[in-house]
Amino acid sequence: MSESVFYKLAFYPLLLPLSMAIQMSSLLFSSLAVFFFFFFFSSLEKTFAFQATIEDTESNNLHLVHLNSLLPSSSCSSSIKDSRRKGSLEVVHKYGPCSQQNDGDRKVTHSDILNVDKERVKYIHSRISKELSGDDGLKELDSANLPAKSGSLIGSGNYFVVVGLGTPKRDLSLIFDTGSDLTWTQCQPCARSCYKQQDPIFDPSKSSSYSNITCTSTLCTQLSSATGNDPGCSSVSKACIYGIQYGDQSFSVGYFSRERLTVTTTDVIDNFLFGCGQNNQGLFGGSAGLIGLGRHPISFVQQTASKYGKIFSYCLPSTSSSTGHLTFGRATSRLLLYTPFSTISRSSSFYGLDIASITVSGVKLSLTPSLFSTGGAIIDSGTVITRLPPTAYAALRSAFRQGMSKYPSAGELSILDTCYDLSAYKVFSIPKINFVFGGSVTVELQPAGILYVASAKQVCLAFAANGDDSDITIFGNVQQRTLEVVYDLGGGKIGFGAGGCK
Numbered sequence: 375m376s377e378s379v380f381y382k383l384a385f386y387p388l389l390l391p392l393s394m395a396i397q398m399s400s401l402l403f404s405s406l407a408v409f410f411f412f413f414f415f416s417s418l419e420k421t422f423a424f425q426a427t428i429e430d431t432e433s434n435n436l437h438l439v440h441l442n443s444l445l446p447s448s449s450c451s452s453s454i455k456d457s458r459r460k461g462s463l464e465v466v467h468k469y470g471p472c473s474q475q476n477d478g479d480r481k482v483t484h485s486d487i488l489n490v491d492k493e494r495v496k497y498i499h500s501r502i503s504k505e506l507s508g509d510d511g512l513k514e515l516d517s518a519n520l521p522a523k524s525g526s527l528i529g530s531g532n533y534f535v536v537v538g539l540g541t542p543k544r545d546l547s548l549i550f551d552t553g554s555d556l557t558w559t560q561c562q563p564c565a566r567s568c569y570k571q572q573d574p575i576f577d578p579s580k581s582s583s584y585s586n587i588t589c590t591s592t593l594c595t596q597l598s599s600a601t602g603n604d605p606g607c608s609s610v611s612k613a614c615i616y617g618i619q620y621g622d623q624s625f626s627v628g629y630f631s632r633e634r635l636t637v638t639t640t641d642v643i644d645n646f647l648f649g650c651g652q653n654n655q656g657l658f659g660g661s662a663g664l665i666g667l668g669r670h671p672i673s674f675v676q677q678t679a680s681k682y683g684k685i686f687s688y689c690l691p692s693t694s695s696s697t698g699h700l701t702f703g704r705a706t707s708r709l710l711l712y713t714p715f716s717t718i719s720r721s722s723s724f725y726g727l728d729i730a731s732i733t734v735s736g737v738k739l740s741l742t743p744s745l746f747s748t749g750g751a752i753i754d755s756g757t758v759i760t761r762l763p764p765t766a767y768a769a770l771r772s773a774f775r776q777g778m779s780k781y782p783s784a785g786e787l788s789i790l791d792t793c794y795d796l797s798a799y800k801v802f803s804i805p806k807i808n809f810v811f812g813g814s815v816t817v818e819l820q821p822a823g824i825l826y827v828a829s830a831k832q833v834c835l836a837f838a839a840n841g842d843d844s845d846i847t848i849f850g851n852v853q854q855r856t857l858e859v860v861y862d863l864g865g866g867k868i869g870f871g872a873g874g875c876k
């Protein structure tokens with residue numbers, strides 16, 4: 375499959391968790407004058423996470439944090455066994471004890487993860503500015519962008535689920551990514567290259583339900599907009615060839631195919647379109663490939679529209695030693711607050727968000743109202759750390775530091791410049807951080823959504839700045855931890871709920 379080598383593609387995943395409680399609007403809680411409303415909504419308030427309690431001094435402005443609650447334990451605790459809901463999969467962090475995946479002999483450090491995160495953000499920025507200018511993308515991807523390093527790290531999302539592919543089905547661990555569309559896995563015979571994965575590599579010749587797509591099919595043509603790269607055509611078999619490249623220089627190239635996909639024992643999808651990768655690089659955390667949950671017609675969400683109604687939800691756990699869920703279809707009975715998808719998202723893959731403001735310790739950061747709308751914002755499951763306009767980050771950091779002034783500071787961790795040594799504290803307090811989205815939806819981040827804990831001696835504010843205020847803001851996966859996040863494509867809205875998982 376020599377034609378595949380010439381492919382260079384671009385693409386991405388994301389991830390991390392957090393939690394929050396949702397308030398109806400900041401008005402409701404900040405204005406003492408509106409007594410009446412308090413009355414009215416007090417029962418609602420109780421259902422959420424801010425039961426400001428008497429025994430601890432958790433307040434509207436501070437979280438009391440038990441350090442242990444943010445440190446992963448050495449054994450896996452599965453938090454969601456109760457939810458064997460239809461279409462529900464267990465979500466596992468790539469590098470925690472719940473995962474059997476690993477990157478071979480390489481021990482992945484926090485700096486590694488954060489450095490790879492930079493690559494993802496670079497990729498998102500370039501992809502979005504590319505779509506803006508109408509460039510088809512391939513021109514900019516010269517060979518200098520190509521991987522080369524066989525030891526190159528993952529980068530594509532930190533969370534995966536297990537699904538079955540083929541007949542008879544083979545279980546595969548796939549990273550899920552709301553920032554990309556094509557689903558792919560490594561395939562035998564690995565004509566060029568396969569990276570090391572935990573599961574046996576999928577062999578289409580052993581499946582009775584596999585078929586190739588020809589390059590004259592309109593399905594093949596769709597790859598251009600889904601992957602940012604025009605498809606190729608095998609000169610021998612006329613099979614359609616895809617190529618996708620992610621920001622961290624990992625990529626997959628192979629045959630665009632159809633296969634039976636088993637989501638759960640009761641949910642089987644026939645003729646699912648996916649990439650059967652014969653040339654793959656980047657370690658993808660030992661996972662077998664990726665599930666694309668973006669907005670494009672080729673994504674999992676659109677392909678399963680008649681079954682799941684273009685709705686999915688997930689919860690990312692608070693630490694790498696617990697599990698969350700990824701659920702397809704309308705599922706949750708939790709109270710959710712919905713904000714419309716932002717119309718300024720200029721990409722066919724990403725999910726746009728309107729960020730109106732941010733509060734720290736109950737005080738709204740003083741920022742120009744148009745700051746977030748200028749560059750726009752997206753939510754991404756594959757970006758670890760939220761990237762803010764530099765002006766917003768500076769204001770957030772300064773307010774956070776003020777609230778943390780009694781704690782000893784610690785050195786920087788890669789892109790994280792506000793860190794504390796909390797090894798002398800079992801319990802400490804941090805300023806609450808709320809995001810206010812379009813429609814006055816206020817999402818209170820949980821401690822796991824505010825802090826990135828490398829160790830007790832290095833607990834960092836889990837936010838970073840973009841290079842420029844006009845760059846797109848990215849709401850990353852640390853900030854989403856423990857939240858129930860519901861993507862309703864038909865309804866054009868995204869919902870947030872507190873306490874989706876531990």
Ligand SMILES: *[C@@H]1O[C@H](CO)[C@@H](O)[C@H](O)[C@H]1NC(C)=O
Binds near residue numbers: 586
């Ligand atoms: C799909 O195409 C490849 C490449 O030409 C070929 O080796 C394989 O046999 C084809 N598979 C099927 C089921 O047609």
